[in-house]
Amino acid sequence: MGFSPFQKIALNFTLPLSRGLGGNKQAYMGFSRFHILRIIQKFAVDFILPLSSLAPHDLQVKKMTDCSQSEKYPPPPLTGGEGVKSPLACQGEGVGGEVLKAANKQLFNGLSQFVLLSLLCFLISSCNRENDQNNPLTITSSTQFISVAESLGNDFRMNRKIPVQVKGTLGQEQELLKKDLTDLLISTEDLSSESFGLSLQKKIIANDQTLIITNPANPIHQLTTEQIKNIFTGKITNWSKISGLPHSRGLGGTKPSFSQNIQIITRESGPLRVSFESQFLNNTKDDKEPLSISLNALVVNSNAEIKSAVSSIPGAIGYMSAGSLDNSVNKLQIFNSQDNSEFSFPLTTIWAYWRTDNIKQNQIHEFMNYLNDSPDAKNIIQSEGLIIPEAQTDL
Secondary structure, eight states: OOOOHHHHHHHHHHGGGGGGGTTOHHHHHHHHHHHHHHHHHHHIIIIIGGGGGGHHHHSOOOOOOSSOSSOOOOOOOTTSOOOOOOTTOOTTTTHHHHHHHHHHHHHHHHHHHHHHHHHHHHHHHHHHHHHHHHSOEEEEEEGGGHHHHHHHHHHHHHHHOOOEEEEEESSOHHHHHHTTOOSEEEESSOOOHHHHSSOEEEEEEEEEOEEEEEOTTOOOOEEEHHHHHHHHTTSOOBGGGOOOOOGGGTTTTOOOOOOOBOEEEEEOSSHHHHHHHHHHOOOOTTOSSOOOOOTTSEEESSHHHHHHHHHHOTTEEEEEEGGGOOTTSEEOEEEOTTTOOEEOOOOEEEEEEEETTOTTHHHHHHHHHHHHHOHHHHHHHHHTTOBOOSSOOBO
């Protein structure tokens, strides 16, 4: 895309200044617009406004007097000499001509101002369009939802024609918002304006659940809550030691034979690990010391890494977000040890957060409207295994 001479001057002069503004986007954008306006102003003063002085020279003036309403006379010479006298001329001669000269000059000045304002609007709109391309709406997602965030971002970009950049983060979500390094944050962390120290808005995007997964080669598709606790704490280390399976739940009364060593795959500290541990590693009266995931577990940083490890190690078991599930792993069916009822994780809320002082409020609200109204957005969310909330919630 080409730039006009004035855009080139503004961009070449103001863009390097962003390095000296400490990454402050608001200060930079305001500073850039200030210099663009100054350049336009100087252009008006030096070029457009002086043209108004040419108006009386180029326009023929009709000389109207009280003595004659029909006779036409040439304008006075520009050198200031006397014009041609008419035998019908009388008192008041030349007054009408001077009035018309002033009126034409005023008209030309108005026309010049109109041209100036049109140029100003064109340059600002051009700069804004270019700025939208160079400064897209930034969406940052925790890694467990990066897949759905990228799909939503791509669809939003194509259908709403608004530039979007999607990136993932391994924690430190609060710092990204505090330092104004992202426009939208997608996370399961429960942030509030009071604890955050800045004014925030938030909206529910979807709900998620945690799943227990195994390698597709593993014939065991059901476990109890007690068995999961014993596996992840290291009490059970081989799949052949699994006993007491809920055979009546679809295993045909026969215990599957699988003698692989168990490889535990777990997440680093974060919301997903906290959710898992709160469900399966709560201490009971029989536990002599606090429960924790085995030190022999393989620790990874994302849902994608858990899925990759479990799908490539025959004896692996792990947990992940339902939003990342595909056919490369098996989802286990879980039953409560006490009454053999089916167990499911509680829903986890996925939030979109943004600062109320963000300069891209229009783009943010357009994205929120897209999530609420677009059938494509709802299809993307559901296709990723997530649950669309019954009602959207704002704060």
